[in-house]
Amino acid sequence: MEERNLTIGDIAQELGVSKTTVSRAISGKGRIGEQTRKRVLDYIEERHYSPNVVAKGLAQNKTFNLGMVLPGDYHIVELPFFQKCMMGISRVASSRGYDVLISMVTAGQITQLERAVTNRKIDGAILTRTLAEDAPMQYLKANAVPFVAIGSTDDTQVIQIDNDHRSACRELTDSLLDRGIRKLALIGGSEDYIVTKNRLRGFEDAFAGRIAWDGTRQVFLNVDDSREVDRIVEKLLTEKVECIVSMDDYLCGCVLNSLQQRQITVPKQVQVVSFYDSSMLANRLPAVTSIRFDVEELGTKACELLLRMLDEEEVQKRTLLGYEVCMRGSTK
């Protein structure tokens, strides 16, 4: 713990070379004699010097910070999704010398993000979900901030990465249909989320090929409240629904509740399926059949993409990651 931190100037003086030389030894840029470089590096090692990244940033017009924009809405904040994402992002950022700075946006309020950008605190950003009308995305585009979106968007200019929710939902639905289910319901959240639409498409895809299928299906979107779920479940039960697919674990929790309250047993009387396989449904009995996504991978890949963009490399516009269908006790 020195009084004042060691600077490049101190080292130069101590070693009788110029600051330029020290800088070059550290950065590896520019020609420099092997001996001098070694001397500098050894000294640095010995004295535990570490450069002031802020000063470096000022000189290079970089910050070595990445902005992670997180939704701050009340329900959303409870989902483990974003923390897992963060782990992935944080890990690769860190390994590449970057730090992660967070900007929470609530109800379209993007002041935190704006501050980070106008204060020049970040070199780029990662969006952790996509909306139909996406204020953060529009802002970043308008201000020419490099960014990648976790989630999908129709805007083909945007670098985006997502799990293949459409295929996932198709495959899941397919396997339900293969098992002979003939009365099926889908419950989903806000249509503002692109992911809701993609899942709906996948759901429909599953029926598209089956001309012979003569069952019935129902879709309920923009559901976000347990009372509403309860009403839907009540209605579905009178219609003898065989399986209820929920688009997220919160909704599925509501469904399970509603069923439990009505003394309906899963999967005997009604089968239940969800997405995400998160802790929200962990420990439920029977275990819930679900899609499983590797959320941390979503984070790492997104961060790698962004870093490549910052290095001016070309990157793929759209990356689609896989999924895993986990059949469990909540389906027969």
Next chain:
Amino acid sequence: MEERNLTIGDIAQELGVSKTTVSRAISGKGRIGEQTRKRVLDYIEERHYSPNVVAKGLAQNKTFNLGMVLPGDYHIVELPFFQKCMMGISRVASSRGYDVLISMVTAGQITQLERAVTNRKIDGAILTRTLAEDAPMQYLKANAVPFVAIGSTDDTQVIQIDNDHRSACRELTDSLLDRGIRKLALIGGSEDYIVTKNRLRGFEDAFAGRIAWDGTRQVFLNVDDSREVDRIVEKLLTEKVECIVSMDDYLCGCVLNSLQQRQITVPKQVQVVSFYDSSMLANRLPAVTSIRFDVEELGTKACELLLRMLDEEEVQKRTLLGYEVCMRGSTK
């Protein structure tokens, strides 16, 4: 979207004053004529100038970044606690011109935190939980980084803020005892977490006053796995336990499972109590009696404390926040 960002120099030149003057007008420090100040401010307003915080930081040896250290352990990451904390922290930091930079620590691996500190990326830090052997805490102390700990610690030098887990657990236990429960069990996680010890103390406090009480109580600590919980529950059932208190919602979820599997009804046959009242137990039926903490407040208060420390103000060493006991259907 200008080509190059406006600088203080541009403004000075444009207005025919010195950079010093512009700087003073902006910062409000130093004497300056009312007219000149207004001219500068108006110009800034009109051109949407915003200062380069990084440069300002370099000159003042500040970063205007706060480090938030988060545990990255697998189970922990699923708890909504940290995200709620983050909301509080982020909101007040932002309102005071600071940004939040995250450092994840996993299994005592504090490299991310070390990087943030040695790279001089943060002015101070907030720990989001406390351990008996707390590597991040020791590191921050050793490097004289100002920080506040969310959670408790015996180290009286540390600025700390916590909910009153001890009183909370005492009050909860008291009310159970008042209802005549005579066979009680407490299940908790790792004793490495200070909070585990505090709750245990509160639990014991409740019995301390009751000399006449002739029931039995059992305590199981360092439980962190559902199979273990299952074994404990099995044992407790043979002993006719009346109420099981779990120290966190994950454990309580395991307990509920185990009971469900054994066809034991709550609260009729066994009563169940938990802490945190988080989304992990949301939607459970019957609703689980629980302590409720205002986690976001924990974040905002912690951040306010840290900012005050950075302003060299004196702050209280220890802040204790309240709690709320929510009696619900899982107890009689």
Next chain:
DNA sequence: CTGAAAGCGCTTACAG
């Protein structure tokens, strides 16, 4: 291969 000097965009004694 190496160095002197200017520059990144601010702040802040010091002098007037």
Next chain:
DNA sequence: CTGAAAGCGCTTACAG
């Protein structure tokens, strides 16, 4: 009340 100058700790043409 205002400004010239040095400084924060780096990088990077440019010259040798």
